[in-house]
Every structure is written in C-alpha cells, then in structure tokens.
Amino acid sequence: DQAPVGVFNHHLGHGIGLFPHEAPHLNPHWDDTFEAGDVFTAEPGLYADELRAGMRIENDYLVTENGVERLTDFSLEL
Numbered sequence: 859d860q861a862p863v864g865v866f867n868h869h870l871g872h873g874i875g876l877f878p879h880e881a882p883h884l885n886p887h888w889d890d891t892f893e894a895g896d897v898f899t900a901e902p903g904l905y906a907d908e909l910r911a912g913m914r915i916e917n918d919y920l921v922t923e924n925g926v927e928r929l930t931d932f933s934l935e936l
Contacts, residue, residue: 871900874918896921897929 871884874897882890882898892898897920905912918929
C-alpha cells in the first residue's frame with residue numbers, strides 16, 4: 859500500500875518573532891540565510907487531497923555560533 863499523495867506547496871519552516879511567518883524562510887523560493895541568534899521553526903508536513911487532511915510536526919531551533927540548538931523538548935514517539 860502507498861500513502862496518498864497530495865500537493866505540498868508550503869514552506870518547510872520560517873523565522874519566529876512578532877509575526878506568524880517571518881524571515882529567514884525555509885523555502886526554495888526564498889534566498890534567506892541564517893545567522894547566529896536567529897530562531898526558526900522546521901515544520902515538515904504531509905497533506906492528502908483524497909482525505910482532505912494534513913499533518914505538520916513543528917520543532918523550534920536557535921542558530922548559535924557553533925551550530926543549531928533544538929529548543930522544542932517533547933517526544934515524537936507515538
């Protein structure tokens with residue numbers, strides 16, 4: 859069996875701040891870069907047209923001088 863396939867036309871993530879979606883954007887249509895101090899969310903999603911439903915899992919991260927630190931602290935296990 860295969861999972862239903864829908865059209866995914868959303869971004870993978872975005873910056874977190876005063877507005878719901880702000881730079882930097884995780885999107886192939888944007889040319890944003892990340893700098894130390896940026897906070898962003900990575901929220902991959904799956905949408906199925908046949909089911910008229912979708913799901914996104916959102917994790918938040920902080921960009922540091924040494925890499926990326928995950929800020930979200932919850933289990934992803936079912």
